Amino acid sequence: MPATWPCPGPADELAVVFDRARPVRLLIVPPLFEEMNRTRRFLVETQRQLDTLGIDSMLPDLPGCNESPQPFAAQSLGSWRDAMAAAARHFGATHVLAVRGGALVFPTSLPGWVLEPAKGASILRQLLRARVLTAREAGREENSADLLEQGRNHGLELAGYQLSAALVAGLDAAVPQDEGQVVLRQAALGGSALWLRSEPGEDAAQSANLARIIALDEGG
């Protein structure tokens, strides 16, 4: 079910919520960039499975991403951290699940899980590399080091996203923020990682496994 929540910035943001006012309320912080699109169906299916296991969940949009009315170019890791903290407060989250790059911006004071946390520098490196390869195909030479320098000072367009200088610098330095949350690996879900696939997919079995791990952990 779609719901809105008050986010710092000009307008409310959207979230997919399964909310029956139950005691365990899980905030899901999605991956960044293309991995968010690739995992969306997987995460919403996980929410459905959690719902059947008696757990409420909320999957908010990061400002500037998905259906958000805010411009992507105005975002930074800081704005995403503030937004996820605001979402956690608004929905009264008791636990958090951060996925991949979501581990860079989730509210660390909540107990919970991080799924295959990604380093900011790895995410940035992949985006820079895609741009260098695209330029090369078009007969232009660019290199990652120069682009990174330009991005840190002036911002940069990478893979169709306009990254602010703050976002480039933030990603370059950021490491997963987990402090005592349980780190989950892909092997625990079975199957191959959905965020790797060039086309978005879904895998009900992986969603069911993830939901079961969360429900068991939380009960224990």
Next chain:
Amino acid sequence: MTNTTDTALRSLLSDVLSLAPARAAALTADSGLFGALPELDSMAVAGLLTEIEDRFDIVIDDDEVDGDMLGTYGDLLSYITRKLGQA
């Protein structure tokens, strides 16, 4: 060593390109990759390279990425085998 690398690389290609396991298993040294597989656009290549670095614990320079490295399955396998030999 090479057999392990071969198996790991097939599995990685299957994960990144959503190839059915049978299709990944059927790749031969001459099977075309970049330019031959429509799934392999520059974003997918970038993802593939990052995943290769992670799983094989090697570092790939942008300069090394070209048709000689990614043209066929055999090219990519021998590139990774060579990098692992240097490590």
